[in-house]
Amino acid sequence: MFSALLTVHITAGVICLITGLISMLSKKRKGRHTWSGEVYHASFVIIFLTSVTMALMHWEESAYLFYIGFFSYSFAIIGYLAVKRKWRNWLLYYISGMLGSYIAVITAVLVVNAQKIGFLQGVPILLVWFLPTIVGSPLIALVNRKYALKKASASS
Template identity: 55%
Template sequence: MNLFNLFLMIHIAAGCICLITGLLAGISKKRKGRHTISGEIYHGFFLLVFISTVVMSIMHWKESAYLFYIGIFSYGLALLGYTSAKIRWKNWLRIHIGGMLGSYIGIFTATLVVNIHRIPLLNELPVLIFWFLPTIIGTPIIFKIGKKYRPAKRERKTVLE
């Protein structure tokens, strides 16, 4: 087995774990326990996906340079979401939701685009559709969930004279 294939196997295994644990974190109650454990596993394996993406794209730069940039962007979202939950800066929850869901859209899109040629009927459609479809579906979900966790506006008190 050559080095590229080793990184590819790590990449595929870590990506599968991310798809599962990201989904588990997303459907779990948002509290310590299943959500946080799934999120920790998701972030750790996303880091492996990122590292393997960088290595493989450098090894086959001519064919895969674009994967390098997608990997940086997607992991950047995961790191932003993960870090915001750890540091808990202002509006951390909305940043956490956007970062984590954005990274999940990224890994889902990559998985779909790479494997779409193996799915009967869907492989008849232009692959470009599958580059954008997860974002088109996922972005409104991010806004809807983010809105749910938006801090309430403070009521303004008026002074009657």
């Protein structure tokens, strides 16, 4: 059962990586952006459910993954709900949540595969854990600033 869950988990992760990238690179309007975003979120739900289930199955060695699963999915659900419910300042929450969740997926891929990725071999694992956040957080701030400036100039 564990290997089947792991296969589903990895497949959903690959789908997240691809559809997240498609969504980021697409024009921000209905169509490709919204379709890929829906698939991204659905795949992230699968990642979340399989990670929590696998952590529960191997609690002694994987308890920390249970909490990481909840933490990572919290970004995706905040971004998803912000756009669906049009919260006040929804765009800020949407961008931060969705890009934050994408950083979580990239972090998971890098941490699991660090020893197989040439340029990461020999890099301290703690740095591998934090590198996507170190690189991605300023990018999230730039994207938020870009859209805040667009919104400000549109309302002027």
